Amino acid sequence: MKPKLVVIGAGMGSGRVLEHLTEMAPDAWDITLFNAEPRGNYNRIMLSPVLSGDKTYEEIVTHDDAWYGARNISCRFGEHVIGIDRANKRVQGQNGAVPYDKLLIATGSAPFILPVQGRDLPGVITYRDLDDTNAMIQAAARGGKAVVIGGGLLGLEAAAGLAERGMKVTVLHLMGHLMERQLDEAAGYLLRQDLERRGITVMTRASTAAILGTDRVEGVLLEDNTGLEADLVVMAVGIRPETRLATDAGIEVARGLAVNARMQSLTDPDIFAVGECVEFDGHLFGLVAPIYDQARVAARSLLGEQEAFVVRDVATKLKVTGCDLFSAGDFAEAEGREDIVFRDPARGVYKRLVIEGDRLIGAVLYGDTADGPWFFGLIRDGTDMSALRETLIFGPASQGGAQSDPLSAVAALPPEAEICGCNGICKGTIVQAIEGGATDLGAIRATTRASASCGTCTGLVEQLLQVTLGEDFQMPTVRPVCGCTDLSHEDLRRLIKARELKSQPAVWQELGWRTANGCHVCRPAVNFYLLADWPLDYRDDPQSRFVNERRHANIQKDGTYSVVPRLWGGMTTPDELRAIADAAEKYNVPTVHVTGGQRIDLLGVRGADLPAIWADLNRAGLVSGHAYAKGLRTVKTCVGKDHCRFGTQDSTGLGIRLEKRLWGSWTPHKVKMGVSGCPRNCAEATCKDVGVVCVDSGYQIGVAGAAGMDVKETERLADVASEQEAVDLVTAFVQLYRENARYLDRPYKWVAKVGLDWVKARVVEDLAERARLIAAFELSQSIYRKDPWAEHVANEAPRYAPLADLTLEAAQ
Amino acid sequence: MTWIDIGHIDEIPVRGARLVKTAAGCVAVFRTAEAEIFATADRCPHKGGPLSEGIVHGQKVTCPLHNWVFDLNTGAALAPEDARIATYPVRVKAGRILIDATALRRQSAA
Numbered sequence: 001m002k003p004k005l006v007v008i009g010a011g012m013g014s015g016r017v018l019e020h021l022t023e024m025a026p027d028a029w030d031i032t033l034f035n036a037e038p039r040g041n042y043n044r045i046m047l048s049p050v051l052s053g054d055k056t057y058e059e060i061v062t063h064d065d066a067w068y069g070a071r072n073i074s075c076r077f078g079e080h081v082i083g084i085d086r087a088n089k090r091v092q093g094q095n096g097a098v099p100y101d102k103l104l105i106a107t108g109s110a111p112f113i114l115p116v117q118g119r120d121l122p123g124v125i126t127y128r129d130l131d132d133t134n135a136m137i138q139a140a141a142r143g144g145k146a147v148v149i150g151g152g153l154l155g156l157e158a159a160a161g162l163a164e165r166g167m168k169v170t171v172l173h174l175m176g177h178l179m180e181r182q183l184d185e186a187a188g189y190l191l192r193q194d195l196e197r198r199g200i201t202v203m204t205r206a207s208t209a210a211i212l213g214t215d216r217v218e219g220v221l222l223e224d225n226t227g228l229e230a231d232l233v234v235m236a237v238g239i240r241p242e243t244r245l246a247t248d249a250g251i252e253v254a255r256g257l258a259v260n261a262r263m264q265s266l267t268d269p270d271i272f273a274v275g276e277c278v279e280f281d282g283h284l285f286g287l288v289a290p291i292y293d294q295a296r297v298a299a300r301s302l303l304g305e306q307e308a309f310v311v312r313d314v315a316t317k318l319k320v321t322g323c324d325l326f327s328a329g330d331f332a333e334a335e336g337r338e339d340i341v342f343r344d345p346a347r348g349v350y351k352r353l354v355i356e357g358d359r360l361i362g363a364v365l366y367g368d369t370a371d372g373p374w375f376f377g378l379i380r381d382g383t384d385m386s387a388l389r390e391t392l393i394f395g396p397a398s399q400g401g402a403q404s405d406p407l408s409a410v411a412a413l414p415p416e417a418e419i420c421g422c423n424g425i426c427k428g429t430i431v432q433a434i435e436g437g438a439t440d441l442g443a444i445r446a447t448t449r450a451s452a453s454c455g456t457c458t459g460l461v462e463q464l465l466q467v468t469l470g471e472d473f474q475m476p477t478v479r480p481v482c483g484c485t486d487l488s489h490e491d492l493r494r495l496i497k498a499r500e501l502k503s504q505p506a507v508w509q510e511l512g513w514r515t516a517n518g519c520h521v522c523r524p525a526v527n528f529y530l531l532a533d534w535p536l537d538y539r540d541d542p543q544s545r546f547v548n549e550r551r552h553a554n555i556q557k558d559g560t561y562s563v564v565p566r567l568w569g570g571m572t573t574p575d576e577l578r579a580i581a582d583a584a585e586k587y588n589v590p591t592v593h594v595t596g597g598q599r600i601d602l603l604g605v606r607g608a609d610l611p612a613i614w615a616d617l618n619r620a621g622l623v624s625g626h627a628y629a630k631g632l633r634t635v636k637t638c639v640g641k642d643h644c645r646f647g648t649q650d651s652t653g654l655g656i657r658l659e660k661r662l663w664g665s666w667t668p669h670k671v672k673m674g675v676s677g678c679p680r681n682c683a684e685a686t687c688k689d690v691g692v693v694c695v696d697s698g699y700q701i702g703v704a705g706a707a708g709m710d711v712k713e714t715e716r717l718a719d720v721a722s723e724q725e726a727v728d729l730v731t732a733f734v735q736l737y738r739e740n741a742r743y744l745d746r747p748y749k750w751v752a753k754v755g756l757d758w759v760k761a762r763v764v765e766d767l768a769e770r771a772r773l774i775a776a777f778e779l780s781q782s783i784y785r786k787d788p789w790a791e792h793v794a795n796e797a798p799r800y801a802p803l804a805d806l807t808l809e810a811a812q
Numbered sequence: 813m814t815w816i817d818i819g820h821i822d823e824i825p826v827r828g829a830r831l832v833k834t835a836a837g838c839v840a841v842f843r844t845a846e847a848e849i850f851a852t853a854d855r856c857p858h859k860g861g862p863l864s865e866g867i868v869h870g871q872k873v874t875c876p877l878h879n880w881v882f883d884l885n886t887g888a889a890l891a892p893e894d895a896r897i898a899t900y901p902v903r904v905k906a907g908r909i910l911i912d913a914t915a916l917r918r919q920s921a922a
Contacts (some may be wrong), residue, residue, distance in 0.1 A: 176826055184845065334848070334871075335885035482917065515829065516845075520867040520874035520881070543827040545877040547865040555876060559862050803841060804818035804831035 005029040005302065006091045008081050008245065013291045014106035015041035015062055020299030022071045028303070031073045032098045034091070037129055038078030040068060045288060047133050051161030057130060075482050084249035085522055086268060102270050102302060105246060105257060109239035109276035109286070114149065118211030120461035121596040124233045127158045136234065142615035144231035147220045149208055151178040155236035156195070160323070162232070163200050170228055171195070172220070173208040174237075174629065177505070182327040185517065186343075186350050187366040189505035193348070194323045241284060243275040254279050261308035263298040274298045282558075283311050312380065324365075330354065331362035331380040342393045345510045351366055351393055358386040371395035378649050392404040410463040419464065420450035420457045430461060434468045441465070459486055482521035489525065489742035496529050502537040504530065504544070518544075525642030525743035528630070528666060530736045537781035540666070548628035551800075552788045561610060563589075564627035566663065569637045569655035570598030571674075579620030587613050597634030597672065599625055611797040614789035623787035630744075632734075633672045635659040636684065640677035640694070649694035651677035654723055658692075658730055664785040667778070668741040668750070671734065686714050690730055699726040699736040703733055703759070704751040715756050718764045732763045732770045735777040813830055813901065815910035821847060821908070829873070836916045839900060840864035841909065842884055844871055850884035851900040858895065865887040 005021075007014050010033055021029065033040075041063040049055040068075050083092045090097045094755045111120055111126035125135050139146070140162050148159040151173030163169045171178075175516050177188030178195075183228055192202045207223040218229045241256035252258045252267045256279030263278070265271040274294040276285055285291050290311065297309040311481075342351040342796055347367060353375065354362035359382050363375040374396045378385055385392060415428030423449050433447045444450055444461055451461045465473045480486045485494070501507050507526050508517065518526065527544035542550045553561035565580065577600075584592050584602055591603040605613055626633060637655035641647030655675040662671075674685035675692045679732070685691030687707040691714045693700045698721040702714025717733065733747075736759060741750035753758060762769045792800075824830045824843040831854060833840045838854035840863045850871070861877030863890040871884045881890040882897055889908050901912040 180847075516870050519869045519872075520879065523867060523869060541866065543825055546867070547862075551865070555862075555865065557859065557877070560862065798823075799825075799830070802833045802838075803823060804832045806816065806818070806832060806834040806911075806913070 002028065003101040004099055005031045005102050005104065005771060006098050007031065007104045007106060008043045008091065009106035009108055009275070009277075010035035010039075010075075010077070011039070011108045012041065012044055012062070012288060013108075013295050014104060016276060016292050016295035017062075017104060017106070017299050017302075018071070018073065020296055021302060022073075024299065025303055027072070031071070032091075032100075033068070033073050033075050033077075034076070034079055034081050034093060035077045036080050038132070039130070040064070040075065042130065044129070047127075047130065048157040048161055049211060050130075051133050051136055051158065052164040053161075060586075075680075084245055084251075086161075086249055086251075086271075089304045093177070100270075102272065103304075105265075105271060105273040105277060106275045107242040107245060107277045109580070110242045111235060112238040113235060114208055114237055116208055116210050118213060118217065119235070121211060121213045121217045121471060122215070123213070123217035124211055124235065126237050127154050127234055128239070136162060136232070137143075137165065139232040140167050142231065143167065145170070146229055146232040146234065148236060149220070150235065150236035150238065151175075151202065151204070152181065152238070153179060155234070155322075156191075158234045158236055159195070159200050160198070161803055162234070163198060167232070168199070169744040170203060170230075172208060172222070172228075173202070173204045174207055176204055177354055178202065178204070182364075183325065183366075184364055185505050186329070186352070186588070187289060187325060187364050187510055189503065190348055190350055190366045191323055191325060193504040193506075197519065236473065239276065239277065239286065246273075255286050256575065259483045261297070261310075262301040262306075262751040263294055263309060264301060271542050272298050272301060280309060281311065287440065288650045324367055324369050326365040326369035327363065328372070328376045329360075329362035331364050333770050334740055337361070339516065340393045341514075341516075343509060343512050345512060350509060353393055355385075355389070358384045358393070360385055412461065413469045418768050419460050420448075425450035427464065430464050431468055434465060438681055439465070439469060439473070475568060481525060481738060484515045484518050484522050485511060492526070493529055493533075493740070493742070496526075497533055501535045502530065504541065527742050528668065531666060532668075534782070535783050538782075544649055549630070550609065551607070552614075552624055552626075552628060552792060556603065558604075560604045560606055562601050562627070563605050563610070563613055563617075564599050564601045564625040565622035566625035566659070567599045568659050569635055569652050571637075571652060571656065576620055576622060579622060583613050583616050586616065595627075595634075597627075599627070599634060601627070608734045608801050611793045611800050616791045618787070618790050618793065624789045629666070630665045630669050631664065631671065632659070632662040633670050635662075636672075636674040638675075638682040638690070644677055646680060647677035647694070648696050649677060649699065649723070651675045651692075651694050654692065654694075654699075654726065655683075657723070657727060661727060661731060661781075662734060664788075665734070665738070665781055666784065667734065667738055668743050669746045671747065673730075686716065687711065689712075690733060692726055692730070697721065699723070701726060701729055704756070706746060706747040706748045708746075710748070715751070717760065727775055728770065729763060732773040732776050733759065735773040735780075736762055738780075739773075739776070813915075815903070816913045818911050819909055820907055821833040821849065821904055823910075824849075827868045829866070829868060829900050831862075831864045832911070834916050836863075836898075838864075839916070840873075841902065841911070842868055842873060844868055844884070847904060849902050849904050851902045851911055852882070852884060852887055853898040855897070856880055856882075857889075857897060857908055858893070863897070869901070 043060040043062050046055055047059040057271035079093045079095055081091055081093055090099050091549055125132055143166055146162045146167040146169045148155045150173045151171050151675055155365050159169045159171045172517050177185050178191050195202055209223045210221045212219040212221055217230055217233050219230050242252045245256045247253050251265050257273045257277050258266045259273050259280055263272050263274055275291050294309055297307050300307045336356055338355045340353040352364045353360055360378045365372055413427050417427045419425055419427050429448055430450050433444055438444045438447045446465050451458045479488055481489055481492055495511060501510055501656045504526055523544040527541050530538040531540050548554050553563055555561055582601055587605055587609050589602045589604055593601040595601050635655040635658050637652045640651035673690045674683040674688040676683040676685040677694050679693055685693050686702055687705040691705055699720050701717045703717045706712040706715035718729055732790045737747055818832050819908060829840050829842045832841055839851050840854040842850045854862055856863055856875040858880050859877055861875040863873050863875055865876045866873040871883050874881050880893050887897040887899040900915045903910050
């Protein structure tokens, strides 16, 4: 009698075991194969091409009836296994029991279903097998909208397939960038761009709250209350090992079925397991390469041979036509690791190699993955690549004596090498221009247009100047934003607008940042430029802000904070003062100070108390005074004609109106205003960033004053007759400042650079431009005119407390 | 080593930090890319600035008070400053952040 082998699950892992087994020892075993799906082993990896229509099911079948027949494998397809009786060594199927001597469990994985309302509605499907694929193909035939939850490998392949079949697809992804386990931020950004180019909408940091619909799915609701219409919802948020049978049989299961290096259950030596259902040494498996290794080991173990399974690195490739990406190994930053980064924005290429010691340990490639297998080989073999290091990133083609000095590299380029990708200008043309007398960057831009568009080849052009002119060429001294880039603030702002860069990774990638994600100098500037230029597309990033703007309070030298509520136009009431006094007592505020901006400053508040003190102040109607912000601070006023015998207009009223319109808006630097009711100027309006002096005939509007490190009187922008015009001009001026000034330039510095006439032409004379500026400001304010304190009390309060308090850990 | 669970990784914003109070003083726990965690002393040796409130970039943090920059791997300040902050072993397992209590205790005894 031949020994009996029962196999549960006809997937790629067990299929490979059967291949090895029947090859190495034909007819050694009496084999029964159960499969819950009504079919045998097919190449699950190729489901994506089936979905997109590039292949049919028949083309991806691995083992057909003839194959099983030739090996005398008794197939029980479409039959679920109900239980494993280990005591009597029998597997109980729906249609009867089968005895075994050895059992191979290969139940694979089950898709993870989000525990949200509506997950059971018709039209909500997962993406694991052929039935799911066919369900998607049928749904796509009806057209309409699909929402794919999960921006990992499977979710994106589903999204691309559905889009290919004509559905309007939105991908929801919980993390900040797509495929975060395989890709870093920059590659995730490029992938997103490629997907969006083919009409797929991508929403990151999108958390699903519920799936909506009565009889079948109609839409998806996000945590932030965004609603999306959907005729089909695909859940691809992850998989978990399918271990229910093993657990029920009392076999040890951690996350997966626990096996030793021979793929043998730790509990029962007669039971083996391979594939996505197993856990080995803390690892789970989802890619085919290690699972094929397991299959070989399991087959040998069944035949009594010795071989140990070893976990090794695997490479990932996305099977979406036109999205060329590759990742392998470990590319997290860590101690002792170094990055080599190559970016080619014009071609959408990004390559990053991670090196530890003399070994390559990780690689992420996007846009040009031709060298992927070569890098993967170096990672897998642990090759010592110290000799290759300088030119490693250029791949195998450039190995063998290439130069590492950038100047000699440029010198070595052939004349037909393209330098400026935007304008298609090659090296020969530029060298000709230089020899023809264009001896600086401006002249080269004027004669050849090289580096005149996106500007990222500026460095190369300068190197060409240096190579061609030698000593005669002086490198220009534009002040770059910081060490992460060669661009000046002005160029950076221009490029963000011109090339419609709407995220920080977009800026880093398209403009060739030298660091992975900027530094403390460029990050706040880039964050401001993005939110000022794209208020609806870009969301403010608190992690790119200085502590005061992130905590909405001013940090003091002892680590405590100061809290300044807004007193509109410097006006207050007994109730407000009482609330401020109560808060000061309740939170033991050591210092209460009346500021120069007509407000009250509570100094010495502990960080952990901030949400509580804000909640108390909020209850009295007080909101943040933004005393910490590069934004509108105060509008200082005098009491105006209501009380003062010299007052000409309602200066207090105008001040309050301005403050209510402008508060909450972020600006390149802080903005302080004043409104005086007469030329005696009690509100000191003539040394503010914007100051209005009321006169009998109307309002004198001055801008670009200063009373800090520099002291400077305002310059007259215009005189207007009505309060409405005054408000409009001030708003338009602030918006022009937001759109054009460099980060950390106060208005007086900015006006000195562009000239008051340039400002007047846009704010005062060109009425259409004035209207545009006001509309743009209002659009931005629809997002930012709100109290950050109330928001943080409601949503962020836990982050003000320590993550953990270990001081209470028993001393040992 | 004694590993203590101090919270879930999602409780720390990406490129941000949170504070952990310990007998050895306040420890800043940083999150850089999606899932990288570091722990260092919270106090900047220059003027005592809270490093957990600094801007996190790459594997570095900039002190919010006077812009000293520290390497989170080694705790060393970047040139031209010559200073070092304590670093503590941390690891992430199934999304939970674990810190080495032995190292913390060693620090407080020292």
